[in-house]
Amino acid sequence: MRVYFSFLSAALFLTSALPAQEAASPDFFENKVRPVLAANCYSCHSKTAVSGLRVNSREALLKGGTAGPALVPGDPEKSLLITAISHTDPKLKMPMGNKLKPEEIAALTDWVRAGAVWPEAPPAPVKPAAAPGAESADEDLTAEMRNWWSFRPLSKVEVPEPKARGWAKSDIDKFILARLEKEGVQPVAPADRRTLIRRVTLDLTGLPPTPQEVTAFLNDKSPDAYAKLVERLLASPAYGERWGRFWLDVVRYGEDDTRGLAPGGKGHEPYKFAYLFRDWVIRAFNDDMPFDQFVKAHLAADQMDEKQRARLLPALGFLGQGPWYYDLTEPPVARADERHERVDTTTRAFLGLTVGCARCHDHKYDPVSIKDYYALAAVFNATNYHEYPMVPEKTAE
Numbered sequence: 001m002r003v004y005f006s007f008l009s010a011a012l013f014l015t016s017a018l019p020a021q022e023a024a025s026p027d028f029f030e031n032k033v034r035p036v037l038a039a040n041c042y043s044c045h046s047k048t049a050v051s052g053l054r055v056n057s058r059e060a061l062l063k064g065g066t067a068g069p070a071l072v073p074g075d076p077e078k079s080l081l082i083t084a085i086s087h088t089d090p091k092l093k094m095p096m097g098n099k100l101k102p103e104e105i106a107a108l109t110d111w112v113r114a115g116a117v118w119p120e121a122p123p124a125p126v127k128p129a130a131a132p133g134a135e136s137a138d139e140d141l142t143a144e145m146r147n148w149w150s151f152r153p154l155s156k157v158e159v160p161e162p163k164a165r166g167w168a169k170s171d172i173d174k175f176i177l178a179r180l181e182k183e184g185v186q187p188v189a190p191a192d193r194r195t196l197i198r199r200v201t202l203d204l205t206g207l208p209p210t211p212q213e214v215t216a217f218l219n220d221k222s223p224d225a226y227a228k229l230v231e232r233l234l235a236s237p238a239y240g241e242r243w244g245r246f247w248l249d250v251v252r253y254g255e256d257d258t259r260g261l262a263p264g265g266k267g268h269e270p271y272k273f274a275y276l277f278r279d280w281v282i283r284a285f286n287d288d289m290p291f292d293q294f295v296k297a298h299l300a301a302d303q304m305d306e307k308q309r310a311r312l313l314p315a316l317g318f319l320g321q322g323p324w325y326y327d328l329t330e331p332p333v334a335r336a337d338e339r340h341e342r343v344d345t346t347t348r349a350f351l352g353l354t355v356g357c358a359r360c361h362d363h364k365y366d367p368v369s370i371k372d373y374y375a376l377a378a379v380f381n382a383t384n385y386h387e388y389p390m391v392p393e394k395t396a397e
Contacts (some may be wrong), residue, residue, distance in 0.1 A: 023107075023114035030119070032107040038364040040095045047362075055081070058118035067092070073116040076109045148366055150352060193218055197229060204230070205238035240286035247281055250349050251298070251318050261327045276390070277317025284315075295350055302388070313388050320385060335381070342380040343373065 022028055037055050044050040053065030061071035061081060072078040084094035085105055100108075111117070159171045160178035167187050168174045180187055191199065197217045201209040209217075217229055233239060259269040284294055296304060297315035304312055322341050325334035344356030353366055358373035389396040 023110040024117045026117065026119040028107075028114075029111065029117055033111045036100065036104045036108060040098065040100065042364050043361075044096070058116060061116070071112065071116055074113060076112045079112050082109055082112055151367070196226070200226075200230060201233060204233040204242070205236055206242035207238055237282075237286060240282040240284075244278075244282040244285045247285075248278060252322070252345055253278060253281075254321060257321075257323055259327060271321050273387075274317060274321050276314040277321060280314035280317070298350075299346070302386075310390070313390070316388075319380075319383065324385075336377075339377045339380045342383075343376045347376070 041055045045053050046056040049065070051065045051067065053067075053070060054060035055070070058071070062069055062073075064070040064080065067080055070079065070081045070084075076082040080092065082105075083089050084092045085100050085108060087093045087099065159174050162168065162174055162177040162181050164177060164181070164187075165174075168177050177187060194214060197209050197214055201207065201213070217225065220228070222228075253274070254271070255274040256268045256270040258267065262269045293312075294315075297312040298318040301309065301312040301315045319342060322345060323338070325337045328334065329337070340356060340359055343359075344354070347353050347355035353368060355363075355368050355373060355376065357363060358368050358370050359377075360370070362369045
């Protein structure tokens with residue numbers, strides 16, 4: 001969406017050298033086309049279908065709205081979509097009150113000229129019928145949204161067989177080597193043993209190997225010397241200390257909180273027992289705790305098997321050491337902000353999704369609605385702060 005014909009002509013000229021096959025590729029669509037449509041058009045032309053037009057599928061664009069078909073594959077000049085975003089028609093300028101960047105106009109134009117390829121999505125899973133009169137919570141989820149890369153189930157892929165097979169020691173190596181060969185890049189030579197022990201020790205423990213450890217590894221000529229080295233490092237307490245730290249970053253570990261009523265006006269108040277959560281995470285890594293148990297303990301340790309509950313309770317620090325806003329704003333707002341922070345952090349950490357956006361609107365890319373957000377927020381609304389003794393009650397007394 002820029003100015004009139006002269007401007008559009010310049011944009012088209014700048015991209016005329018773009019190979020048609022590139023603009024016709026699924027990657028081009030996912031990287032250059034879909035993000036522009038989602039960010040600028042979906043708010044009016046997806047579920048709401050202003051003027052009868054949806055732009056969230058190829059079929060919808062071909063059907064068009066009240067003004068007629070919005071897309072003529074292969075012919076940008078006859079496509080109302082391109083007319084609207086280029087502002088060549090005074091009566092048809094989109095998006096409303098805004099103009100796309102020149103490179104965005106050029107990308108959409110190239111995409112239409114190349115045939116408007118829209119990667120096919122598999123059919124949506126069959127949903128159970130809703131009860132009579134009940135509203136379906138996911139009625140607006142399209143097959144395409146369900147096919148978003150992060151929601152696809154794991155599938156078995158064929159392992160490539162690169163030419164220089166001798167370099168590859170595992171299937172992962174074969175994938176790497178196949179890509180190197182595709183790009184015309186030669187793999188580097190294997191690391192010498194002194195470099196190898198330094199790399200793996202730093203990776204697994206964050207510490208360099210001692211001179212004695214280096215000497216022992218260099219002198220170990222057994223075929224499983226490297227495997228023994230890795231097992232020793234994984235058994236080191238430093239392993240959990242290094243890798244637990246990465247997880248603590250994911251779950252926004254902190255040892256104090258902003259406080260409006262903090263003593264002495266210092267502006268923050270320490271979490272006295274935050275270290276219990278930190279130490280629990282480190283122990284979980286070093287004890288090889290199963291991941292499903294690790295996740296459940298973060299969210300509901302107090303509801304887990306009573307026999308192991310005591311050792312899992314510190315995991316609830318994940319929820320307890322988030323920010324508390326009770327003395328920083330009005331109580332209803334404070335509670336809403338606290339719930340929001342828990343929803344946002346939990347979904348980022350365990351789902352890899354920024355669900356917090358849905359506090360105000362349905363997601364544009366992921367199938368996450370505002371209903372989903374408040375359903376999750378309702379769970380945290382029923383969750384209250386509570387301190388548990390780490391020893392039996394009589395001992396604590």
